[in-house]
Amino acid sequence: MEKILVTSALTYANGPLHIGHVAGSYLNADIFVRYCKLKGKDVIYIGGTDDYGTPISIKAEEEGVEPRIIAERYNKSMKKDLDGLNIELDNFSGTSRPEHIKISQDFFTNLLEAGYVTKKALHQFYDEKHKRFLADRYVEGICPHCKSEGARGDQCDSCGKLIDSINLIDPKSKLSGEKPVIKETTHWYIDLPKFEKQLREWFQTKKYWKDNVLNFIMSWLNEGLIERAITRDLDWGIPIPLENTEGKVLYVWFDAPIGYISSTMEWAKKQGKPDLWKEYWLNPETKLIHFLGKDNIPFHTIIWPAMLSKQKDKYVLPYDVPANEFLNLEGQKMSTSKNWTVWVEDYMKYFDGEYLRYYLAANAPETKDSDFYWKDFQNKINNDLSNVLGNLANRTFVFAKKYFDGKIRRPEKHSKLSDKTLKESYKLVEFTDKSFNNYQVRKATKIVMDIARSGNKYFDETQPWNKIKTNKDTAEETLYVCTELLRMISIAFSPIIPKAMKELRKMMNLSEDFKWEDIKQIHENFEIGEVSPLFKKIEDAEIEKQLELLKATQIKEKEKMEHKPEITFEDFEKLEMRIVKILESENIPKSNKLLKLKVDIGGEERSVVAGISESYDPEELIGKKVAMLINLKPRKVMGVESQAMVLAAEDDGNFSVLVPHKNVKEGSEIS
Ligand SMILES: [Zn+2]
Incomplete structure (x- = not known):
């Protein structure tokens, strides 16, 4: 039988799981795997944590513990969060486990021996204070491509481009906060240009890949492939398998995909068949499908297939890479460093995991970025799950219990309307089959919900509450059709909200063991069991609470002070600061931030431009004595020369000039 091997991008073990991970590579994979299992396919679902790399060693240094402790902690917490969301991987490993080391070293050796790895001396940033080379994320600066601040030494989060840290503008060491020096070191490179022809030919066979993925690849290829370093100077990582290479480890992006x-292998061992992994990885017929976020596209479509293709063992290459775009939060780009996200462990304290599955499925960032809005989350859960699907089940089952003791028979003859309702639903379910197969979770979600919608409409139109008084059989027919729709839904929705659909099937006394094909297996008689509401409505207050919590984390983040590198007393003595008296103050035309001041610095007048006009009317400053930095190099601002700088405190965009506590004469020096 055809084998399917599904992976979710390994997640960095430097923090807990958040909704971006779930929307990017876990939920879509889990839904696809559940669908494949329903179709009776031989599928396994593999993942784990990416334990190496600088984010983990940086965190370990901050906490003063071994990197391994950090990796193990977050591996455990992520597994727990995935369980909470009913995301069921067949194996969830971590790349710091022993199985991973040897095979990663073999990958390196095989590529080297096949002539696809080169060794080079190069210049790299070095922190003199800490006596260490600064691997990728240990350096930050301005992105050389898009000029965004806060770009890391390996990649820019704003434009997604990979960066050679040496090209960062205004680089700073994360260890000392100082500008690093450049020193020579040696590293090994994968010769990607050598793969270009082979890759281009291979992409010709991948016309069925998603547009966003193919576009990304083409723009990468057209910029030209370059040799990429596959080793780093770092303590935490897989040592490279060569003599005299102490302190050099595999670059994390090189060994991470080998983690799949x-x-x-770990999974196979747990099955008691250690060689079973080969039936998937070394089988040209296996469909290897990598689910991931768009930032991971280049690694999985260019570098990873290149690595796989030159091993001694003949590995299968990716069959498909259905990458998702990004999920934003409340209209802003998600950022874990700024705590602008929803952590799954926090979410689970308040809401059912099924609700998040439904919302993220209905809102999946499949072809473009999508947004998580708490208010929209509430609307979708209340309007779709509760008012449509939950309502259809509840009204049908309660009615059946009340008037038919829960026993619903299939009518011998259908009305035209019943026939139409059922037929249309069977047709819709076939569409979801295609959607699931094409990873179109969003579409599948909408179609199944449409079946429930048509069920409610049909219920309203046939009015069983009236018919029960005049024609009991017609009322029963309505109940049969609605229950039959709910039976179909319980299968078609089970990849998306498995736990809720299990409950729904239990109410209908249907087996827990079912297949996709059962959808078409027309059911004769139903016997409704215990009935309880499938979904609970989310109250306004619950959503307001989440928005408040989100706001609170932002205030906390803001209050986290960033300190500048320390300076000496001699540095401080270079500053000439004095109390000055403001003589004149006026707005600068065409500027809504700037004031033009004339000040007396103690017998000498200066003109000063100050960016405080949003906090002060010009007149209220006249006659005030304020603190000022006198010896700042003069500069022209909007045509006005500024010969000093007003000292002011800023609180969330609000400026307050500094005034002396006692009356002192202008020109008094501040020290
Ligand atoms: Zn950039």
Whole structure:
């Protein structure tokens, strides 16, 4: 039988799981795997944590513990969060486990021996204070491509481009906060240009890949492939398998995808068949499908297939890479460093995991970025799950219990309307089959919900509450059709909200063991069991609470002070600061931030431009004595020369000039 191997991008073990991970690579994979299992396919679902790399070692340094402790902690917490969301991987491993080390070293050796790895001396940033080379994320600066601040030494979060840290503008060491120096070191590179022809030919066979993925690849290829370093100077990582290379480890992006293989090996061992992994990885017929976020596209479509293709063992290459775009939060780009996200462990304290599954499925960032809005989350849960699907089940079952003791028979003859309702639903379910197969979760979600909608409409039109008084059989017919729709829904929706659909089937006394094909298996008689509401409505207050919590984390984040590198007393003595008296003050035309001041610095007048006009009317400053930095190099601002700088405190965009506590004469020096 055809084998399917599904992976979710390994998540960095430097923090807990958040909704971006779920929407990017876990939920879509889990839904696809559940669908494949329903179709009776031979599928395994593999994942784990990416335990190496600088984010983890940086966190370990901050906490003063071993990196391994950090990796193990977040591996455990992520597994727990995934369980809470009913995301069921067949194996969830971590790349710091022993299985992973040898195979990663073999990948390196095989590529080297096949002539696809080169060794180079190069210049790299070095922190003199800490006596260490600064691997990728240990340096930050301005992105050389898009000029965004806060770009890391390996990649820019704003434009997604990979960066050679040496090209960062205004670089700073994360260790000392100082500007690093440049020193020579040696590293090994994968010779990607050598793969270009082979890759281009391979992409010709991948016309069925998603547009966003193909576009990304083409723009990468057209910029030209370059050799990429596959080793780093770092303590935390897989040592490279060569003599005299102490302190050099594999670059985390090199060994991370190999984690899919080592995790499969771990799975095989747990099955008691250690060689079972080969039936997937070394089988040209296996459909290897990588689910991931768009930032991971280049690694999985260019570098990873290149690595796989030059091993001694003949590995299968990716069959498909259905990458998702990004999920934003409340209209803003998600950022874990700024705590602008929803952590799954926090979410689970308040809401059912099924609700998040439904919302993220209905809102999946499949072809473009999508947004998580708490208010929209509430609307979708209340309007769709509760008012449509929950309502259809509840009204049908309660009615059946009340008038038919829960026993619903299939009518011998259908009305035209009943016939139409059923037929249309069977047709719709076939569409969801295609959607699931094409990873179109959003579409599948909408179609199944449409079936429930048509059920409610049909219920309203046939009015069983009236018919029960005049024609009991017609009322029963309505109940039969609605229950039959709910039976179909319980299968078609089970990849998306598995737990709720299990409950729904229990109410209908249907087996827990079912297949996709059962959808078409017309059911004769139903016997409704215990009935309880499938979904609970979310109250306004619950959503307001989430928005408040989100706001609170932002205030806390803001209050986290960023300190500048320390300076000496001699540095401080270079500043000439004095109390000055403001003589004149006026707005600068065409500027809504700037004031033009004339000040007396103690017998000498200066003209000063100050960016405080949003906080002060010009007149209220006249006659005030304020603190000022006198010896700042003069500069022209909007045509006005500024010969000093007003000292002011800023509180969330609000400026307050500093005034002396006692009356002192202008020109008094501040020290
Ligand atoms: Zn950039």
